[in-house]
Amino acid sequence: MISPEQVVEMLKPTATAGPIPTVIPTPPQYQDSSTAGHRTLWVVFALMLLSSGFFSLLSWNVPTSKRLFHVITTLITIIASLSYFAMATGQASSFVCSAAKDHHKHVPDIPYTECRQVYWARYVDWALTTPLLILDLCFLAGVDGAHTLMAVIADVIMVLSGMFAAYGDNKTAQHWGWYAIGCVSYLFVVWHVAVHGTTMVRAKGVKVTRLFASLALFTLAIWTTYPVVWGIAEGAHKMSVDTEIMAYAVLDLLAKPVFGIWLLISHRASAETNVDLGGWWSHGFGSEGRIRIGDED
Template sequence: MANIVDPVWAFKTTSSLLVPHPTTSSVSSVAPIPTVTPNLPIYEKVGDAGVKTLWVVFVLMLLSTLAFIVLAWRVPVQKRLFHVITALITTFATLSYYAMATGDGSSFNHIVVKETKQHLVQHVYRQVFWARYVDWSLTTPLLLLDLAFLAGLSGADIFVAIVADVIMVLTGLFAAFATKESVTWGWYAMACIAYLAIVYVLAMNGRRTVAAKSSSTAKLFASIGGFTLVLWTLYPIVWGISDGARKWSVDAEIIAYAILDVLAKPVFGFWLLFAHGKNASSIEGFWAHGLTGEGNVRLEDDEA
């Protein structure tokens, strides 16, 4: 009688020969799968301290604007040139700080930082307040006009100073939104060169022209002009530490700029108006009286 083999037993027997069993050497030869940790982006943005600072400076600029308007009403229109310019400076600053405080005047700049040791790439998104640059493009030329009219600068000097000032602000804006570090510092260097042109016009030509005026005006220009140049020198230093090297947080940047803006605009304005506002030269003609007989249409000449 033939032997009957159980198929289940046969399958178990043959499968042990066909299917390899793991050995100690085979297990140790397989390397573990490394775990990948994602390099999450970093967001550098304003915090509570920065927002509160923006609102405080907004209120200060607004109150200063109202005060400058009241001071302008107390003098005749012929002597309101400095009052009008100073009021416009704080007006534009009020608008820009309101935009920044409400979150409508900023954007994020994407910066790629390469970490060579770990062979990783870090993506940084830093909040840049472009409303501040809009403010500077309008207020700094007006500040230069205040100083230029005080010193009695020529039209050529005023034109050069204002053009250099606009270049300084625009290159600062381009530097703030540059994605490469080399490009950032290239724009920054151009801004510093433009600033040196402003310093030359005020320090050299301004000092020479104001010498022809009264001694009180010359002393005022020397003090308030030196005060302005010191403050304006601190602006690029703050920029280089904050937006340039990113050593400061966005809140620290806001607080530093807020202090400089209050000193360079309201404090500058009150100083100028109280020291020179009533003693300013009278401006007649179109400024005080508009178009008189020179602007009238003479119908009798046309009929002839």
């Protein structure tokens, strides 16, 4: 006959080597902006808007024929202010999700989804404003239309490649392939604007040559930093969205308002920087031979 004590001993669980591991699915992880990022976007929007107003005031008493740089530079900051307003109000971003894994020592790797916030308005901004910046530099240097057009097309390809890369899976060749295409396109921009522009600007004299060299070097140094930030932030996801916003904000302020102030003040002080578009800019096509009374220039 079995005693009650024996029954209790038989019902006790046997000892195991350790606790049974429990695998809990990892929910999707989101990388998005916080209060610091939103405040940065609003501050840059305000600075871009103020810059647009300041550039407009600088052109107030300038004849239309000499207002080319003023118009282009003002458009750059107006477009940038609209872009930052869209980002600050939360209307211009989306999440890009890709597969990732949590690596563990004693249990299988746990797959999960990683989603990062991408501001698509930033690429719309760059696709419109960077060609205008190229026009500023090409007009200043006197670059011919063929090289100017090639520089603009290469620049647009560069920006669109960055956008395609941002929306691609960062674990595939799609992501870094578009990034490589963008970098190659940037080299074409450097060739047409900086290298060819340096040759063309010499015909305008020493003063304009020095101004172009300074502005071109300043701009290309900033533009070279953009793909570095992109590679760390949107490429490798090693930078937070807030830090990414702040990095791009500094670069945008340098590349647009600071560049614009430098160009317009230098242009105001040097008549050699004027651009002759053959009368089309101020009077339109078919106006040759007309007698114009009251022209200031």
